[in-house]
Each structure stands twice: as C-alpha cells, then as structure tokens.
Amino acid sequence: MVSVEIPAAAKGQRSPSPKVTPKARLAAIRRAQVWVPTKVASMDLKAGPAGPDAFAPNELVTCQYRDKAMTGATPKFTCVIGQDDELKVKYGAENGEVYGEVAATRLLWALGFPADRMYAVRVACQGCSSDPHTNKRETKNQVIFDPAAIERKMKGTAMEISSDSGWAWPELDEVQEAAGGAPRAHRDALKLLAVFLQHTDNKPAQQRLVCVSDEEGEGGDCEEPWMMVQDLGLTFGHANLFNRAMVGSVNFEQWSQAPVWKEAAGCIGDLAPSQSGSLDNPRIGEAGRKFLADLLVQLSDQQLHDLFETARFSQRRTASVRAATTEQWVDAFKKKRDQIVNRTCPS
Numbered sequence: 162m163v164s165v166e167i168p169a170a171a172k173g174q175r176s177p178s179p180k181v182t183p184k185a186r187l188a189a190i191r192r193a194q195v196w197v198p199t200k201v202a203s204m205d206l207k208a209g210p211a212g213p214d215a216f217a218p219n220e221l222v223t224c225q226y227r228d229k230a231m232t233g234a235t236p237k238f239t240c241v242i243g244q245d246d247e248l249k250v251k252y253g254a255e256n257g258e259v260y261g262e263v264a265a266t267r268l269l270w271a272l273g274f275p276a277d278r279m280y281a282v283r284v285a286c287q288g289c290s291s292d293p294h295t296n297k298r299e300t301k302n303q304v305i306f307d308p309a310a311i312e313r314k315m316k317g318t319a320m321e322i323s324s325d326s327g328w329a330w331p332e333l334d335e336v337q338e339a340a341g342g343a344p345r346a347h348r349d350a351l352k353l354l355a356v357f358l359q360h361t362d363n364k365p366a367q368q369r370l371v372c373v374s375d376e377e378g379e380g381g382d383c384e385e386p387w388m389m390v391q392d393l394g395l396t397f398g399h400a401n402l403f404n405r406a407m408v409g410s411v412n413f414e415q416w417s418q419a420p421v422w423k424e425a426a427g428c429i430g431d432l433a434p435s436q437s438g439s440l441d442n443p444r445i446g447e448a449g450r451k452f453l454a455d456l457l458v459q460l461s462d463q464q465l466h467d468l469f470e471t472a473r474f475s476q477r478r479t480a481s482v483r484a485a486t487t488e489q490w491v492d493a494f495k496k497k498r499d500q501i502v503n504r505t506c507p508s
Contacts, residue, residue: 180322181321181322182322183322185383186320186322186370189370190328190332190335190388192337192340193336193387193388194347194385195274195333195336195347195351195387195389196274198273199272201271202461204464206267206271206467206468206471207467209279209471210267210313215313216311218280218282218471219281220283221284221285222284224242224284224285224286225286225287226286226287226288226289226299227240228297231294232325235251235406236294237251238252240284240287248311249311250310250311250312251310252284252309253306256406257395257482258394259281259309260281260397260477261394261395261398261410262279262393263281263310263472263473264396265360265393265394265396265397266393267279267468268358269354271460271464274354274389276389277312277389278313280311281308281309281471281472282309282310283307283309284305284306284307284311285303285304285306287302288300288302288303289303289304308473315387316373317373317387318371318373319370320371320383325366326366328369328388329439331439333388334348345446345448346446346451347449349446349449349452350449350456352430352443352449353443353450353453355432355440355443356443358397359400359416360390360395360440361398361435361438362392362409362437363440364435364439365439366392367392368388369389369391370386371387372385373385373386373387395409397416398412399415399418399419400419400433401435402436403436404437411482413474413489413493414483417485419431420500422500422504423442428450428506429442429444430444430445445506446508447507448508454498454502458502465494466487466488466491469490474490475487
C-alpha cells in the first residue's frame with residue numbers, strides 16, 4: 162500500500178464549476194473515493210497539514226477585512242492577506258466550532274479521510290468591527306480575535322446540481338467498487354467515524370463532492386472524484402435534533418458519555434437524528450469497523466495530546482459547558498476508541 166497525499170488547497174485554486182447535470186454527478190459518485198493511505202503514526206497533529214499557505218499553531222495572522230456575504234449562524238467573517246489571499250475566519254471564545262473543527266478536520270487528515278484544513282490562530286483584522294458577523298460595517302480599527310480558526314479549502318471543484326447541494330450520507334451506497342469507487346469498508350469506516358465524532362449537523366450541504374482532477378475524462382467525466390465532509394464544527398459533543406451548539410460542539414460531558422454503539426451487541430452506530438440531517442444510527446459492517454479500528458490504534462498518546470492541545474479544547478467553557486483538561490479529552494478519546502476496537506460486527 163503506497164502512501165498518497167490528500168489533495169491540498171493552494172492560493173488561486175479553481176473557482177466552483179458551473180452546475181453539473183444529475184447524470185454527471187451520479188457518474189462521479191459511483192467512482193468516488195473517501196480515503197487514501199497515510200502514515201498515521203507519524204502524522205504531526207500539532208503542526209497539521211503543511212503547505213505554503215499553512216499557519217503555525219496560535220500564529221498571529223494580520224489581514225484586511227472584506228465585507229462578503231457568508232452563510233450560516235456561526236460567527237465568522239472574511240478577510241484578505243495582500244490582494245487575493247482570502248481567508249474564512251471563525252471566531253469567538255464561546256463558539257465551539259473554533260475548537261471542534263480544528264480537531265475534527267485534523268483527525269480526518271491524519272487517518273486519511275479528506276477534509277478542509279483548519280488552523281488554530283489569532284487574527285488581527287484591520288477594518289473589522291468587534292463582532293463582524295453581526296456588524297458588517299468596516300471600521301478604521303484593528304481588532305484581535307483570539308481564539309480564531311482559519312479555513313483552507315481542499316483543492317478541487319465542487320460538483321453541484323444546485324447551490325450547496327452537497328451529498329447525503331445514503332448516497333455513499335451509490336458508490337460502486339466495481340466501477341473504481343471506494344470499497345464498502347472505507348465508506349462504513351467514514352460513517353463510523355462520523356458516529357465517533359458525533360457529527361450532528363450532517364445535512365447534504367455539509368458534505369462536498371469534489372473533482373480534484375486537472376483534466377476531464379472521456380465525455381467530460383471527472384477523472385478523480387472525492388466525497389468529503391466539509392463542515393465538522395458541530396462535533397465532539399452529542400448529536401441532537403436541532404443541532405444545538407452547546408450540546409453538539411465540544412462539550413466534554415456530552416461527548417465522553419455518548420456511546421459509539423446503539424446496543425450492547427451488534428453494530429448500529431449511536432448517532433441521534435437531527436432535523437436537517439441525512440445520517441443517523443448507521444449499520445456498520447465488520448470490514449468497516451476493523452478498518453477504522455486499525456487506523457485509530459496507530460495514534461499515540463502524544464498525538465492525541467497534540468490534537469486536543471492545539472485545538473485548545475481546555476479553553477472551551479461557557480455558562481453551560483464545563484471545561485475539561487487536555488488529559489481528560491485524551492482519556493475519553495481512548496475509551497471511545499476501545500468501544501470500536503473491542504466490538505465484532507456481522508459481515
């Protein structure tokens with residue numbers, strides 16, 4: 162098995178393509194991949210994905226505010242380094258996504274599942290108001306946002322039939338190994354990882370079908386399609402009907418007590434449905450369970466410590482969310498990992 166680098170983002174990456182036809186989209190899904198081999202035990206979870214556009218942990222990033230419409234209710238804004246290096250910044254000490262998305266994307270990256278890159282930083286924004294998500298008026302001030310997280314998109318063109326159409330989790334069953342797509346073990350492992358993380362906000366718009374090939378195949382088909390999870394902010398808590406952030410995003414008590422499995426025997430993942438979601442209580446085959454277990458056990462205690470420390474989980478506290486130490490998060494991770502390792506599933 163040869164290790165291959167997951168396609169990374171770069172400055173000047175391609176803009177989203179025109180909308181694709183349902184036929185072309187289905188053809189891409191049938192041949193899509195969801196995992197690529199990595200050297201799990203040597204992945205640097207503190208530094209994260211490398212690259213010329215990467216940021217060091219807790220780096221102070223200076224940028225110029227840009228008034229740009231953004232979707233979602235999470236506090237975020239756009240700013241620019243130089244003329245064209247546009248950054249998406251999530252911010253706020255009480256915003257669980259600032260912590261959760263850094264850790265979740267970094268875990269997927271280390272295990273070999275494609276994800277956007279998130280960096281835990283501080284941001285000095287020239288022209289920002291103190292809360293640019295609600296007050297978009299440009300100012301003459303420089304405001305420091307700490308903590309903050311910057312997103313770098315995975316390289317590739319989104320394949321959509323409408324804006325934010327994404328893909329629903331049942332569509333993983335449309336992937337055909339015989340056509341060159343990901344085997345069921347890889348797809349089941351991704352579903353089980355979503356359960357492990359308690360990925361509650363799993364509506365289609367939170368997943369992205371990406372074409373990373375530079376050239377089209379015969380008939381204009383994408384040569385290298387990937388199915389990835391693109392928004393992992395509501396993780397490390399407990400999945401819930403209304404995707405409440407205080408419950409679903411970096412809540413130690415909720416996550417540490419959430420079981421991986423629905424029942425004492427069998428392999429139905431315990432992931433409560435959300436009102437907008439497309440994945441709940443998935444059935445996992447033995448090959449997928451073992452595949453994910455074999456990846457997770459390669460992570461050392463030091464890597465897990467780096468994961469939670471870099472994502473600043475110990476800083477996550479609100480009036481209703483109790484703080485937990487990095488060591489407590491590591492211990493909870495290992496106990497939940499054991500639930501996967503020690504189970505045997507029907508084939």
